[in-house]
Amino acid sequence: MEETRWGAISTAIILLLLAINSVATPLDKRSLQLIGELNGEGPYIGVVTVYPPEEKAFFDSNALKPHPKYPFLDLSGRRFRVGKIHGKKVIYVRCGVGMVNAAAASQQLFDLFDVTGIVHFGIAGNVNSSFSIGDVTIPKYVAHTGIWEWLNIHGEMDKKDFGMLVIGRYNKPRAKGKNALGRIGYQPEEFYSHNGKPNVPEDLIWAQTTSQWQDLAKSLEGMKLDSCLNSSLCVANERKLVVGLRAATANIFVDNAAYRRFLFHNFHVSSVDEESASIVMTSLSNGFPVIVIRGLSDLAGGQKGQNAISTFGPLAARNAVKATLGFIDMLP
Template sequence: MVNAAAATQQMLDLFDIKGIVHFGIAGNVNDSLSIGDVTIPKQFAHTGIWSWLNPSAPSIPDAVAHLDVARYNVPKGEGANLLGSFAYHSEQFFSELGKPNTARPLVWAQTSQQWLDLAANLEGMELQQCVNSSLCLPKKPKLVVGLRGSSANIFVDNAAYRDFLIRNFGVSSVDMESAAVVMTSLSNGFPVVVIRGLSDMAGGQSGENAIQIFGSLAAQNAVKVVVQFIKTLP
């Protein structure tokens, strides 16, 4: 996250840039989507900001979400879990459009609506279905615009945490950079859009993670959308 933010800031400082088109692959946490699909989210949350709470202390009232480790005890509900819980926090957002040196709490960073509207015109475009002649996805991938995504310095490959993210944050994709890129762009007053190909089920699968098999396909589909999106820019 820090490296992504720093790289974005350097580009904005050193080059004559009109906006940021950020792309890559992501994990899928939305069961209505499939591996190979491409998502262009409208909002991103940084879900890597949390406090590990003292089990004997009161909870944090303004926390964005709580993850109670004891809920995942096996057998369920039996015994005390000394790991306690995590409280998720909002980001402290600084902007050149706001008061100098004054942060405001921000949970959802909104990508640029004008660019989202342009991207929506691409829904229905043809995407790649096969890695090679003998390995294809069961159904044709699609482009979806306007969902939510989350980012953290965590590679998610766990069904329980996947369910927690979609239940508490309503996100459809997880990655490790996008929220930082979006917030840095917005902080500097630049438009930004994120295009992510879904490479795996983020732990929702049975067996091994599919990123090694379909990661390249997801990346190629993301690039196809990026190329078409750039063509639509005025």
């Protein structure tokens, strides 16, 4: 019954899209036919990562077994790969860096394919001193900390703002008077939901990943993670995986110790990245489950010297992939 229902829905969508003027849609007739055929074989788990080093770690695992007839489909500049991981049907895509790319790729998955939810993995900056490079975090809450209200030097925070950053507090040496850059008030996201009132968004600070998937992920705690990239490049002690913390997302690569401390003390986040909140909010807005799995690649400015992402990014990506494959294996 479920397959019949989705087959009928897919056919209806194809007929509707074919009726649209070709100028209005980048999808050609052949692509629509392939999508319809693939959806008839679904449903699938959506798997999303961000950029080539993460994708390389994923491909190096050899976990993705390509679809025998249609191993991939190219749409709007992205390659959607179809196959199985641990016997589970998946559609994998690399979204690209930043919140716009993450939202666009996620929405494509929901609009075009019969997916049941998104498993998102990648690397992230570590802002929690109790964690180390190579550890993996599966956050319960993710905030979009890139919506700023840059206030007048004498301005007051809006009642909706939270976690105000007063730039003058970070003067070195501490200057007398006020810093001309003033202060920043963080604004909540406008969240549109599939079960909310049309055109009536709610203010949202913390987007919560799917509770059932969080509970399932807890059994990953204690899994064996890699501490070495090779025989000569290792990090001290064993790596750990922790479920249920907080993460921050913005179109900002954080490599600044003062801002790292601000994020940790004001938002109590353990990791920072540029995509997770976008994927979580897009999934929740459409009514689909979602989980985020991030390997910690650097100290987001807390280190001495150069950022470690170029050295240990591949290790963080490998551990994120291990956790992702373990999670997919547990999905019913």
